[in-house]
Amino acid sequence: MPLSASEPYDLAVIGAGSAGLAGAVTAGELGLSVALLDTSAQTGGQFYRTPAPALGAVRPEALHHDWSAYTDLRRRLARSDVVRHLPGHHVWSVTKDEEEGAGVGAGDGLWAVHAVTGADGGGERPVRVRARAVLLATGACERQLPFPGWTLPGVVGAGGAQAMLKSGLVLPGRQIVVAGSGPLLLAVASSLAAAGAQVPAVVEASGYLRYARHPRALATNPHKAAEALLHGAALLWHRVRVRVRSAVTEVHGTDQVEAVTVTRLDRDWRPVPGSGRRIVCDALAVGHGLVPQIELATTLGCATRPLSDGTRALTLDDLQETSVRGLWAAGETGGVGGAQLARVEGELAAVAVAARILGRPAHGGRVRELGRRRDRMRAFADAMAAVHAPGPGWPRWLTDDTAVCRCEEVTAGRVREAIEDLGARDARTVKLLTRAGMGWCQGRMCGAAVACLAARGQPAEPPADRRPFATPVPLSALAVLDAPDTPFVTEPEGSADAPGGHTTTASGPDASPGDG
Amino acid sequence: MARTPAELVGAQPGPPFRITFDGRAVTALPGQSVAAALWGAGILAWRTTRGGGRPRGAFCGIGQCYDCLATINGEPNRRACLVPARPGDAVTTQEGHGRAALGI
Ligand code: FES
Numbered sequence: 358m359p360l361s362a363s364e365p366y367d368l369a370v371i372g373a374g375s376a377g378l379a380g381a382v383t384a385g386e387l388g389l390s391v392a393l394l395d396t397s398a399q400t401g402g403q404f405y406r407t408p409a410p411a412l413g414a415v416r417p418e419a420l421h422h423d424w425s426a427y428t429d430l431r432r433r434l435a436r437s438d439v440v441r442h443l444p445g446h447h448v449w450s451v452t453k454d455e456e457e458g459a460g461v462g463a464g465d466g467l468w469a470v471h472a473v474t475g476a477d478g479g480g481e482r483p484v485r486v487r488a489r490a491v492l493l494a495t496g497a498c499e500r501q502l503p504f505p506g507w508t509l510p511g512v513v514g515a516g517g518a519q520a521m522l523k524s525g526l527v528l529p530g531r532q533i534v535v536a537g538s539g540p541l542l543l544a545v546a547s548s549l550a551a552a553g554a555q556v557p558a559v560v561e562a563s564g565y566l567r568y569a570r571h572p573r574a575l576a577t578n579p580h581k582a583a584e585a586l587l588h589g590a591a592l593l594w595h596r597v598r599v600r601v602r603s604a605v606t607e608v609h610g611t612d613q614v615e616a617v618t619v620t621r622l623d624r625d626w627r628p629v630p631g632s633g634r635r636i637v638c639d640a641l642a643v644g645h646g647l648v649p650q651i652e653l654a655t656t657l658g659c660a661t662r663p664l665s666d667g668t669r670a671l672t673l674d675d676l677q678e679t680s681v682r683g684l685w686a687a688g689e690t691g692g693v694g695g696a697q698l699a700r701v702e703g704e705l706a707a708v709a710v711a712a713r714i715l716g717r718p719a720h721g722g723r724v725r726e727l728g729r730r731r732d733r734m735r736a737f738a739d740a741m742a743a744v745h746a747p748g749p750g751w752p753r754w755l756t757d758d759t760a761v762c763r764c765e766e767v768t769a770g771r772v773r774e775a776i777e778d779l780g781a782r783d784a785r786t787v788k789l790l791t792r793a794g795m796g797w798c799q800g801r802m803c804g805a806a807v808a809c810l811a812a813r814g815q816p817a818e819p820p821a822d823r824r825p826f827a828t829p830v831p832l833s834a835l836a837v838l839d840a841p842d843t844p845f846v847t848e849p850e851g852s853a854d855a856p857g858g859h860t861t862t863a864s865g866p867d868a869s870p871g872d873g
Numbered sequence: 874m875a876r877t878p879a880e881l882v883g884a885q886p887g888p889p890f891r892i893t894f895d896g897r898a899v900t901a902l903p904g905q906s907v908a909a910a911l912w913g914a915g916i917l918a919w920r921t922t923r924g925g926g927r928p929r930g931a932f933c934g935i936g937q938c939y940d941c942l943a944t945i946n947g948e949p950n951r952r953a954c955l956v957p958a959r960p961g962d963a964v965t966t967q968e969g970h971g972r973a974a975l976g977i
Contacts, residue, residue, distance in 0.1 A: 396936065396955075403935060408882060408884065408904065409903075409904025409905070409957075410904065411886060411887055411902075411903035411904030412879075412884050412886045412902060412903065412904040412905070413884055413885035413886050413887070414882035414883065414884050415882065415883035415884070415885060416881070416882050416883045417882055419875075419881050419882050419883075420878075420881065420882060476955045476956050476957055477936065477951060477952040477955035477956050479951065479956075498933070498935070498937050499933065499937075508927060508929065510917040510918035510928050510929060510930045511917050512932070513931065513932055513934065514932055514933045514934060514938075516933070516934070516935070517931065517932055517933045517934030517935065518934070519934075520933075520934035520935050520954075521908065521909055521912060521931065521934045521954070522878055524906070524909070525904075525905045525906055525908070525909025525910075525912070525913070526877075526878035526879050526882065526884055526902075526905075526909070527878065527905070527909045527912040527913045528878060528912070529912055529917060529931075530917075551875060551881055552875060552877065552878040552881045553875050553876040553877045553878065553880070553881070612918070612928055613917060613918070640917075763929075763932070763938065763940060764939060764940075765924075766922055766923070766924040766925055766927075796939070797939035797942070798937060798938050798939045801937050801938065802932075802933075802937075802938050
């Protein structure tokens with residue numbers, strides 16, 4: 358660990374989920390000093406999201422899969438005295454100073470990771486963590502496709518329902534339909550049912566038989582098939598019906614969900630006329646796969662690659678380095694592939710960073726083995742993306758008054774007008790003409806849908822998000838940046854002075870969670 | 874088979890406490906976010922939109938969508954899915970951008 362705030366860490370890891378945790382503890386064990394930043398108060402990311410300690414969950418593993426993998430990482434973190442966990446840190450930008458610290462290791466120059474603190478970033482305490490290398494492990498967020506009624510209270514993200522259940526032990530209703538596309542739906546439905554909800558149906562827009570088109574990826578990833586079987590068995594046990602090639606095309610209710618209409622889809626995801634069935638429920642958990650969260654990297658100019666589900670992931674080399682030297686990435690940022698893949702990639706990245714910084718070759722056998730496992734799981738992830746890619750016919754679910762942008766309340770009619778009458782051809786132009794994507798969430802909820810609509814049935818070019826801020830930042834935090842003499846605080850929450858106050862050394866109380 | 878999430882994980886929380894939502898008492902458990910406490914009381918909407926005045930509550934559950942904005946102890950635009958509930962918190966429905974009182 359650096360002896361003073363002015364001394365940089367060897368590695369800053371952004372995100373304490375499976376990839377980030379694995380990367381941080383491995384790097385620590387290889388002798389690097391590491392800062393592990395995460396927005397949440399606890400490690401685990403979304404996959405291993407756990408009830409707050411005050412909720413006293415005796416069996417948190419009841420909500421999880423592969424729990425021992427997480428407890429192992431957590432134990433290694435608690436044992437480490439060189440990995441500093443910085444919870445409640447919302448990273449809004451990563452910058453590089455080419456001049457500073459030239460020749461100190463990974464790249465040429467030093468990285469600065471800028472964050473604001475607090476549960477929702479409202480702590481207004483600006484933090485700057487400097488490091489020789491950065492590992493981006495920011496995961497993914499859920500992709501949403503709009504449909505009539507999806508803004509009604511009681512309609513929640515499938516991942517959102519899962520997150521609120523895992524952290525707060527609450528459900529959005531008693532009878533919850535789960536709909537959308539992707540393997541997450543089965544996991545969500547089985548955990549909701551295990552927690553006491555009735556799940557009248559799981560509605561999947563693709564067909565699982567499509568996996569049969571990828572026999573090699575299936576055969577080399579038996580754990581994935583086993584996982585699906587496990588969820589499938591749980592759903593059978595809870596008498597949950599799975600409807601494939603179908604979608605929720607309308608939500609009914611005035612102030613809250615009363616029922617949904619489930620419609621059969623053709624192979625292009627166009628609704629089959631006359632096939633709609635009403636299902637009574639009081640909540641709908643919906644999501645259409647996951648989108649890699651890569652805006653910190655794209656702002657720095659990192660190269661990206663299109664995935665077969667219409668999203669974009671970072672382009673990475675064999676050792677997980679992005680196209681920008683000194684910036685590594687692991688887990689969903691390189692394409693959505695699950696927690697096990699994320700752990701392997703986090704470890705591989707850490708080995709590579711350590712080799713670069715310490716200036717000695719990485720253990721070849723270990724690198725080869727990790728690389729092999731990564732390639733096998735990446736192949737499955739790519740097959741999975743292809744199976745659940747949204748079909749070009751989904752915009753037929755929309756009526757003219759369906760809200761597409763939730764924040765700015767921009768309807769499908771106005772988006773169509775921008776495209777058909779005003780000639781918009783991409784999400785950016787639609788945004789300028791309609792304000793879709795200009796609200797609070799900055800297009801995170803509607804960006805994918807708007808890009809699809811603008812592409813008019815052609816494969817959509819995923820929006821290349823370049824936002825200067827990855828999270829809202831109080832002006833006071835920015836003001837501090839302009840004052841060159843104001844020192845930055847690098848201590849975890851609770852041990853620092855007032856906002857923008859004195860520099861404190863990083864040798865204070867250790868912030869590792871004592872939860873081992 | 875578990876009937877509630879708390880039963881599923883064998884939760885043994887500390888003593889519950891009270892917050893209010895638009896003046897009405899709501900029971901929260903230590904460690905829950907404001908959004909979780911409201912969901913626990915069956916409340917799914919605590920904001921009305923700027924344009925259409927439509928009700929909204931938590932959607933993404935992880936701080937991404939900003940649909941869950943609430944006014945907490947008089948401070949608007951807090952993400953209820955991230956902010957931990959504290960004893961005595963007064964949560965009120967946020968109207969529009971939450972600055973109605975300022976007339977902007
Ligand atoms: S529910 Fe999306 S930000 Fe809180």
